[in-house]
Amino acid sequence: MLASLKNRGSPLAEPGEQLRVLGATPEIVAFEDQMRHFGLDPLHAAGISVLQINVGKLCNQTCRHCHVDAGPDRREVMNRETAALCIRALARSNIPTVDITGGAPELNPNFRWLVQQAVALGRHVMDRCNLSVLLLPSQADLTEFLARHQVEVVASLPYYRAAQTDAQRGDGVFEKSISALRRLNELGYGREGSHLILNLVYNPGGAFLPPPQAALEAQFRRALERQYGIVFNHLYTITNMPISRFLEFLLVSGNYQGYMERLANAFNPAAAAGVMCRYTLSVGWDGTLYDCDFNQMLGLPVQPGGPRHIRDFDVAILDRRRIVTCNHCYGCTAGAGSSCGGSVT
Numbered sequence: 461m462l463a464s465l466k467n468r469g470s471p472l473a474e475p476g477e478q479l480r481v482l483g484a485t486p487e488i489v490a491f492e493d494q495m496r497h498f499g500l501d502p503l504h505a506a507g508i509s510v511l512q513i514n515v516g517k518l519c520n521q522t523c524r525h526c527h528v529d530a531g532p533d534r535r536e537v538m539n540r541e542t543a544a545l546c547i548r549a550l551a552r553s554n555i556p557t558v559d560i561t562g563g564a565p566e567l568n569p570n571f572r573w574l575v576q577q578a579v580a581l582g583r584h585v586m587d588r589c590n591l592s593v594l595l596l597p598s599q600a601d602l603t604e605f606l607a608r609h610q611v612e613v614v615a616s617l618p619y620y621r622a623a624q625t626d627a628q629r630g631d632g633v634f635e636k637s638i639s640a641l642r643r644l645n646e647l648g649y650g651r652e653g654s655h656l657i658l659n660l661v662y663n664p665g666g667a668f669l670p671p672p673q674a675a676l677e678a679q680f681r682r683a684l685e686r687q688y689g690i691v692f693n694h695l696y697t698i699t700n701m702p703i704s705r706f707l708e709f710l711l712v713s714g715n716y717q718g719y720m721e722r723l724a725n726a727f728n729p730a731a732a733a734g735v736m737c738r739y740t741l742s743v744g745w746d747g748t749l750y751d752c753d754f755n756q757m758l759g760l761p762v763q764p765g766g767p768r769h770i771r772d773f774d775v776a777i778l779d780r781r782r783i784v785t786c787n788h789c790y791g792c793t794a795g796a797g798s799s800c801g802g803s804v805t
Contacts, residue, residue, distance in 0.1 A: 475759030478703055482787040487717065488724040491789045498729040503783040505751075508775060509739045512559040512800070513538070513546050514753055515568040516745040520593055523629045525663050527757050529704045530563040538745040542770065543570040546743055547577045549773035559740075559800065561588040561753060566602055579609045586612045588661075588800075591640040592633055603640075607647040612657040614696070614800075615641070618665060620683040628665050641690045650692040658692045661802075663700055667715035669726060669795050670697035673803040696802030699723075701754050701791040723790035731797025731804040737783050740800070743770050751783045753800070754791070760784050 483490075495501035517534035519526075550558065558578040565571050565587060578585050587606060594602055606613060615637075618625045622634035641658075648654035660680060664670050677695035684690040700706045702719060710716035737751040747770040750756040761768050763784055766777040797804025 475757070478707055478758055479760075479786065481707065481711070481716075482702065485717070485720050485787060488720055488787070488790075491785055491787045494724070494727055494790075495732060495785065498732070500729060500732050501785075503732075503735075503738070503785060505741075505779055505781050505783060506738045507779045508553070508555050508741045510557045510559050510736075510741070510800075511546070511550060511555045512561060512740050512742045512753060513543075513574065514561050514742065514744055514756060515543070515563065515565045515571060515574070517563045518567050519563040519590065520567065520596060521564070521590055521630055521633065523590075523705075524709060525628060525665075525700050525706045527701045527704045527706060527754060528563060529757070534563065536745050537568055538570060538747075540570050540573070542745070542747040543574050545747060545770045545773075546574070547581070549770055549775075550578060550581055550583060552773065553775045555583070555741075555775075557584045557586065559586045559588070564590050564593045566593050566599060572605060575605075575609055575611060579611075584612065585609065586614055588614045589616070590629075591615050591617065592636040594640040594643060595636055603643050603647055607649065607656055610655060612659070613644060613649060614659050614661060615644075615692075616661045616663070617641075617680075618663055620680050620687075624665055628663070638688050638690070641684075641692075642688070645690060650690075660692050660695045662695060662697050667700075667710060667713070667719040667722070669699055669722065670798075673697040673796065694802070696800075697796075697798070698800070698802065699791045699794060699798035701788055703754060703757055703788055720787070720790070723794045726794035727790060728793055728795060728797060728805065731795070732793040734797065734799075734804045735783075735789070735792045736799035736801065736804075737792075741778055747771060749773075749778070751781075752792075754788060755784055755786075758786070758788065760786065 516537035517530045519530035522531040618628045625634035649656040650658035680695050742750040742753050742756050744756050749762045763782050767774050792798050
């Protein structure tokens with residue numbers, strides 16, 4: 461497993477260095493030029509239907525593909541004041557969905573408060589869960605809490621076999637993931653008629669695009685039910701973004717150039733028109749506003765000229781803002797497209 465970039469002293473720990481690498485690929489057309497060619501630049505938001513709140517980089521795992529560079533050693537954690545500003549913004553808008561992510565968002569001491577407040581406002585809440593966090597002694601009652609508040613669980617599971625999952629996420633993680641999924645199923649998650657939604661997320665284990673989502677979902681459903689008795693609602697395929705730990709992997713393994721060309725050559729204008737940044741607003745752990753979680757990790761806040769912190773939230777301005785793009789955006793526009801909700805087309 462790759463250790464934290466910051467602990468290793470890698471220059472790629474700095475967003476500016478990652479942007480330099482992403483911009484120094486002359487063999488591919490700049491993303492903005494590609495979008496302009498198809499009449500899609502400038503790209504603007506089309507309203508905000510999802511407020512994605514990244515509550516910090518603290519995590520109980522250190523996954524090799526993690527675009528957040530999260531881990532047990534990270535200290536970037538959203539405080540109650542900033543969490544309260546997020547709730548205030550929700551109350552001043554009609555944004556229907558709150559997507560809570562991290563790190564392992566459940567480890568933030570304000571996670572449950574955020575859930576309770578968002579639910580009290582009548583909003584649908586999603587928890588981006590790594591599954592193993594549900595087995596921590598400190599989180600013994602977490603699954604019951606999620607079920608009680610009808611929180612949608614979006615669970616990362618790289619594959620339905622142990623070897624592939626453990627290679628990406630650490631030894632023993634697959635077994636823990638299966639135990640956590642069984643616990644969720646026991647409470648009704650993923651079962652028809654329960655209204656408790658359990659969706660899985662697949663990320664490729666290497667420098668390639670994910671397979672067709674529908675076909676892979678059928679494979680996961682068949683394998684998990686036959687071997688472990690596990691059921692779920694849907695599977696999302698998400699392309700690995702060439703940033704943070706995955707960018708380091710691409711460079712160290714000599715796959716960076718080929719991967720970027722693969723993404724650029726698979727550019728799909730239909731996917732580009734439906735990218736998640738058009739309907740999502742991302743809030744960083746310190747309250748800074750971004751177009752998406754990926755821009756957040758590259759230090760690319762929303763365009764200047766409007767609100768750039770959650771304390772200044774103004775939905776009338778933000779839901780028509782111009783989207784900030786760079787070459788990493790090829791990751792969301794390749795093939796069937798990629799978003800936090802899986803394939804775009």
